[in-house]
Amino acid sequence: MTAPTADLSLDLPDAQLPGVLGAALTGLYTGEPRLPARPGGREAGLAALHAWTGAGYRERNHLSGNVSRLSMYLRHGMIGIREVAAHARHVLRGRERDEFLRQLTWGEFFRLVLRQEGARVLDNLEEPKYPARWTDALPDDVRAARTGLPCVDAWVTHLIRDGWLHNHERLWFAAYLIHWRGVHWRAGYAFFREHLLDGDIASNALSWQWVASTFSGKPYVMNQENVERFSGGRWCQDCTARCPFRGSYEDLEARLFSGRLPEEAPTSGTGDSRRAAPADEVVAAPIQPTGPTSPRVVWVHGDGLSVTDPALSACPDAPALFVFDRPFLSGTPIAFPRLAFMYQGVRDIAAGRRAPTHARVGAVAGELAAFARVYGAGELHVTRNFTPEFTRILAGVRAAHPDLRVVVHDPERLTSFDGPVRRFFGFWKKVEREVLQGAPSPDAPRRGHR
Ligand SMILES: Cc1cc2nc3c(=O)[nH]c(=O)nc-3n(C[C@H](O)[C@H](O)[C@H](O)COP(=O)(O)OP(=O)(O)OC[C@H]3O[C@@H](n4cnc5c(N)ncnc54)[C@H](O)[C@@H]3O)c2cc1C
Incomplete structure (x- = not known):
């Protein structure tokens, strides 16, 4: 077996992304390798x-x-x-x-x-505001866009095809999955995270919780009239299905939130069977520095894919590293277009800087420690994000390279509110x-x- 190199070239044209990036990331994404609906x-x-x-x-x-x-x-x-x-x-x-x-x-x-x-x-930030009994798995017919409801199937199709949904489609789909199908919001969150190009932990998880009523005063629910009005009737016009959304809000709420089990019994989810087979073994080739030693290096992560990122802006002459997180992606289904979208962001960074920019596939903390050593750097600069992974990775860097000083820059904010x-x-x-x-x-x- 030939071990795939962990270094990714940062000048791949878009046409080569499905083939070359797809091969480099084998086993780390779901579905077919294809370009995102919008370029990153x-x-x-x-x-x-x-x-x-x-x-x-x-x-x-x-x-x-x-x-x-x-x-x-x-x-x-x-x-x-x-x-x-x-x-x-x-x-x-x-x-x-x-x-x-x-x-x-x-x-x-x-x-x-x-x-x-x-x-x-x-996790649920608050108790649900009704006697909810949720199952864990995303039903197969939902994932396959075969519920028989033209609107629901269209939301799933759009999600997978475009990696984006209108806010109202997201709300309707979330309400359908949680309240009509009795599925835990976490399964919907994971489905969105897999396919949305904008999928993030904060807006995604908290919006799902808002619909579920674990981060709001009451569950969000819509009715058929609402879907028809805001969609311009595109699915309702010719729909022959028995519409589960039909009725007044009072009737629907009485039906959905009375503590009874949902009408339709969800089938079991498919787990992660659509993921391509992983490479047998991955041996990370050592990082090849492409410039002189540097006192500082920069960690570029998925929240800061621009030359304007605060850490990159503070260190224009420092080599920078982006890592596709192999352990995370091995355990978390993410569709290929999202990874290609991120690659396009790193590629723009590489093209826009005079200092070298590298992209690798590996375990982030170990890669960063090795990267700093290869360049003889005493400081690692990074822009803070609030994900649990960020804290975990920095702890890993400190363990792997105790002498490395980590300098954390604040991300850009819209407001100065800090309470x-x-x-x-x-x-x-x-x-x-x-x-x-x-x-x-x-x-x-x-x-x-x-
Ligand atoms: C169940 C569910 C899951 C969601 N998951 C995500 C997610 O993973 N990532 C994400 O960015 N948004 C998420 N949203 C929020 C919202 O749907 C999208 O931000 C919005 O639809 C993006 O389209 P837009 O850029 O055209 O929005 P616009 O209306 O043009 O708004 C401009 C920007 O404001 C922000 N914004 C707008 N509405 C919201 C909102 N309700 N919540 C948070 N930010 C908002 C976004 O950054 C957006 O790009 C979710 C909403 C729901 C109901």
Whole structure:
């Protein structure tokens, strides 16, 4: 057996990504290797940002509404939340502008909840507000888009095909899975994480919990009229299925939340059987430095895939490393387009810096320690993220290379708010002025830097 090298070339053209990147990541993704529906990288993100005029954002709850579709670029730091806010203040006016900025603030709110709660966001943050009895597995017919309900099957098809869903489709699908099928929100969270190009722990897990009522005062539910209205009737017109969403909210809530088991018994999930067979054994080839020794190196991770990342900006001459996390990806189903989207982000970084940028496949902590040694570096710079993996990886780096000084830079934030967070409404009241005016309010506590 030939051991795959852990080094990834960072000048692969898009046409080669399914073949070459697909081979390098064998066993680490689900489904077929194919390009993402939208290209990744800062260049593509900026093009999408500048192309978005915002006209018609007031109709954002309709599937035909002109939402920005910038979430995948924001999620990976390919464009910054402040530059998106600045663009919105420039192109939008009045209530449309305020509404967009308020939506943008939801993302900041969820990240602050993640910072506060850590890995607890993956468990029920509160008791469900009804006698819920949930099963764990995603039903096969849902995963295969064969529920027989044209709307539900379309949401799943869009999710897998585009790696993106309109917010209303996400809400409807989540409500269907949790309340009508009686499936735990964590199974839906994992399905979204597998396919969404913008999938992140904070907005994803906490939105699912919001629908489930474990992070909100009541479960979110929709009815057929709501789906028909906001989808322009596209699925309802010719639908011959017995619609489970038909009825008034009172009737549906009485039926769904009375403590009875869901009507349809879910079938068992498929687990992870769609994943390509892993390589027998992977021996990481040593890192080959492509420049002189350096006192500092930078760790680039999935939240900061842009040359504007604070750690990269602080160290323009330092070699940088991005690692596809082999142990994490071996245990967590992620579809290939998401990995290709991230690769495109790293490729843009490599093209935009004078210092060398490397990409590897391996165990992140060990790779970072080895990378610092190869370049003779005494400092590792990184931009903080609030995921549990971040803390775990830095602990691993310290264990593998105790002499290495780790310098953590703060990520870009939309607000300067630094207190505890609980519900969005309360948070919004505190940051509204700052977000809408684009400057910190005089009474807002200052955020510490380091
Ligand atoms: C069950 C469920 C799971 C979700 N999972 C994710 C996820 O993994 N990643 C993610 O970025 N968003 C998630 N969302 C939130 C929201 O659906 C998307 O951010 C939004 O649909 C992205 O489309 P857009 O960029 O066109 O949004 P726009 O309306 O154009 O909004 C601009 C930006 O504001 C932020 N934003 C808008 N609405 C929300 C919201 N409700 N919550 C958080 N941020 C918001 C996003 O960064 C978005 O790109 C989820 C929502 C639900 C109901």
